Amino acid sequence: MAEELILLDEWLSMFGMRARIALAEKGIKYVYKEEDLDNKSQMLLQMNPIHKKIPVLIHKGKPICESINIVEYIDEVWNESVPFLPSDPYQKSQARFWADFVNKKVGDVGGRIWPGRRDEIEVAKKELIEGLKELEIVLGDKPYFGGDTFGYVDIALIPFYTWFYTYEELCNFKVEAECDKLIAWAKRCKQRESVSKSVADEKEVYEYVVNYRKRFDLD
Template sequence: MADEVILLDFWPSVFGMRVRIALAEKGIEYEYRGEDLWNKKSSLLLEMNPVHKKIPVLIHNGKPVCESLVIVEYIDEVWNDRAPLLPSIPYHKAQARFWADYVHKMVNDLGRKIQWSRGEKQEAAKKEFIECLKVLEGELGEKPYFGGETFGFVDIALVPSHSWFYTYETVGNFSVEAECPKLIAWAKRCFERESVSKSLPDQHKVYNFAMGLS
């Protein structure tokens, strides 16, 4: 009997994008159900994630898994007959989790500060955001991907944020590529993968969505 896989998601969410990339990397067929988070959340979402009531939620054979990085790890463990997303060596795995957690806690929150603030507060947010990306660029170093030669967990955690870079740059009047050229070169490598290019929305579509919120 085939697995039943359903993804509850919202298309501009970087957190949902992570799950979409992981599913694509593993070649998993699934049913996509978009949520209308601004009007009425579905009864299924409220049932499957009663604690946070947020997307993404992966429903695997009727059982929910919540929180994007938890879901990506779950996908990696369950469909372990396909190329791994996390390293097998415990230390390397711990490092990947550390950097994915750093991305999760820092990048998107700082980006939103740029989007929603103005004047001195926005300038401060831009500085923090660029410093954060430079830390990540330093960790990337000269490697093609964060895990070395292999696209994996940290790449999946970070590359969805690229869909929002144009919004942050336009609102904040700066260039990520000018500040962090190696990071943008990394992003372009990631986009050469079908799992990434087909899972992430166009930056201009995201920008139009974001401007509709302001």
């Protein structure tokens, strides 16, 4: 019954990677369907008619959209293993706050870098570094954002590590020089098979972005 669970995704999407990591952490089998976002499938248009975006998790024919929502759904449905979210309401509210912070200060800001003009990149670079520094403070000396166990905020943030090389090349800086503990955390996460097998190759992401920027004459 693997067909009962389908992930509509695109290989380099950090949002898609969140879903892949969450599914791998829970040891769930699913059918992966790569979308061509220049030519979206009928299935994607039917399953996410509102935003028409990946990732979409289709469980028993019903779609769940938005990556953080998908991670939370997976955590609730396959609830026999270690949960991604803490059970304490306050700790849970903090995890949700920081996942939202990742969306805004890494996701949205990163989304202004890779397809951005040079002047936009300079502004976004500064904001990105600020955001990553805030995250490093929150991480502190813990092995993971969730404490001793890999969890919700880790899943929300780690896919962006795959994009750091692209941000670094386009912005001319090194994340490690700014946030060495965050890089140590990312390497720790990458040792997990659930992460290493779910994320894209950083050089392939960069190559894609370089080609995209050439195509739209952005440099």
